[in-house]
Amino acid sequence: MLRRSLLLATAVLIASALPVVAQEKPRHGGELVFVVPSSPPSYDAHREETFGTIHPIAPHYNTLLRTDPTDRTGTKVVADLAESWTISKDGRTYTLKLRHGVKFHDGSEFTSKDAKASYDKIIFPPAGVASNRKGEYVDVEAIQAPDPYTIVFRLKFPSASFLNSLASPWNWIYKADILAKDMRWYEQNVMGTGPFTFVEHVKGSHWVGKKNPNYWDKGKPYLDGYRAIFMTDSAAQVAAVRGERAMIQFRGFSPVERDTLVNALGPKITVQESPWNCLILVAMNHEKKPFDDRRVRKALTLALDRYQGSTALSKIAIVKEVGGVQVPGTKFATPPAELEKLAGYSRDITRSRAEARRLLKEAGVPEGFSFVYKNRGIPMPYEPVGVWLIDQWRQIGLNVRQEVIEAAKYYSELRGGNFDVAADFQCGYTVDPDLDLYKFESKDVSPSNYSRYVDRTLDELYEKQGRATDPEERKKYIREFERRLLDEEVHYIYTLQWHRIVPHSSKVKGWTITPSHYLNQQLDTVWLAE
């Protein structure tokens, strides 16, 4: 026990010394080997929403802006392909000046034409082309490229979140000529301006990238290359890091896995921890009976004892805080006392469950009613949260069977509406109401609204909060949005907020944990100590 505590203390000390380590002179060379606990459904980040796409493929691309790779909060926006930007006085025009001399991996030059084509694909996708983040940019009126090194975004109304949206790690810049020929080319091919070029992808096995010798940021990347190994089993992931066959798994490990690695490897392991802007949601298909009935949906959320779940599950899984639509403790988060007024957030679970049973009876749902909960085939934390949910629903007389869908097939099930109730998730790359809430707009606005509802009141509230320049006014609209989403209509169910733990080889330098596992994946700043 003492040894374990000492090792943990050492690891925490090492982690806290990171800013000092970051000032060490980076070393060139070596191959970073990391584990990816999922796999890419396609190579196109504009349509995907899984880290299985970001982690292995992001090093091939750049975005216009990015979040500072040394910022632990993951909120500071810095330049990437755009070297500077200006915002007009009325807050409706964003002008970005692009870098000169940036080349795609095929040797062609990057210009504003490429940036415009990429953003047109994201914001105004043609029919048949999926863009998961279309709803995030409802404020964009037009995109213009007045000269080869300038791009202008004109907004319908001022938006405090727009700069963050331009730093989205999903908005990879593609080549305009390729998109002009085939809008879906990037689903199966790679061609970017990023620090690493594509070598190979063996499905279900690995992804390899090598250093881009012509990278525009001279001196970077530091690594000769990287190898991403696809491995869904968490025990195998721990074994890979423990056996030093992999150096890091960027998504995160559980508390037990962290302790196992620290105990086994001691100073060879560095632990970085952070609150995690992620949580599992429960999508209820409004197009299927009886989930089209708000009383049934409300019963499902009333059944959950979130506070007991938090205490228990945080011991075995990467979930912790009870929260509303904003990460607890952040600027727009609902205070706990107010949160307790929402359906399913009361501390009186007996009363909540009695109410849930009453609602089910009123809606004509019989005792022992059976349905399938489709869960994502990623064990942590989907498996423990799934078991918890099923147990909670059992306590209001529902008989729920779990069906685990393999990660690559999971989205087609959700997109096709082929489910009654399913695990969905919300992971923001930065804590921001616009980014966190756009998912919940009506299905014709937000393609990632898997509960498949149309709620114009919610759309209106989203718009109001996005346009509110006064923080107090914005907070008021966010509360109203939260109440309608989670209490009045119960379009979705929020479970528990995640907690991110990344124990990695102490050889890995130049990488900083943030509240999002989508950030800091370009790997241009990462280097390996001897």
Added chain:
Amino acid sequence: MAIRPADAFTEIPEVTGRRARWWAATKDFVRKRPLGAIGAVIVLVNIIVALGADVFAAYDPLATDYGAMLARPSTAHWLGTDAFGRDVLSRIIYGSRTAMIVGFACAFFGATVGAVIGVASAYFGGKVDLLIQRVMDIFLAFPLIILALAVVSILGTGIQNVIFAITVPMIPRASLVARSSALAIREMPYVDAARAAGFRHQRIILRHMLPNVMAPYLIMLTAFLGQAILLEASLSFLGLGVAEPTPAWGLMLRGAAVQFAEQAPWMAIFPGLAISLAVFAFNLFGDSLRDALDPRLRTQ
């Protein structure tokens, strides 16, 4: 048709005789093959436990107790609890039901369909036999687990799909064994007589040939039972079989059991023992049954 008292009276000695013969055969089996008898007892216990799980289990296998997460074996929880505070013993008891359902369903359908195909293949011979056997050869080229994995990855998880996935690779194996026995039966005079009498192929195969491959069929059935239980556990362990929270032995070995292997080894040890014991018992019983029913081994 009503049975007259006289008919009923004449039936009694026959039943008694049959019972006496079964009893004698059982005593003979126990005396000559004690290991097989032990296997049979364990199998019987497993079946009884599976059928009476509601009576034998002290706890609801799905009931969580967050106050008793990862509790050590104690008087309250004889085999401890898992990461959700669920009683491990109760989950093993209910898990035997899952194992038996999958085991018996797969073994029965695998051996029966295989036996029918094998006997039909032997009976028709010629091009039909050639075609059926080549198709079977294709299936036999894949190891059992690989074929089951392929089927389950196409169909998805769930108990019915797992049963189907395990049954499919068993069919060609059963077919091969049944065919080799049926080839000899095909040449028997009573089969020729049935043909000469103008009976349909279906009647000859099902009523005259199939009952005569009963011995290898029973041996296959017991051998497949153990294999099916092991395969179900393997698929569930790999996350491709039965899904949580259904109690299943293989499922109990994955996830939290691996994660907490050092802190709570009972989560993995006891389900592991249950799988080993059941498979060992079915194999012991199956081997002894084969020895007892195979005329070539009877004198040994």
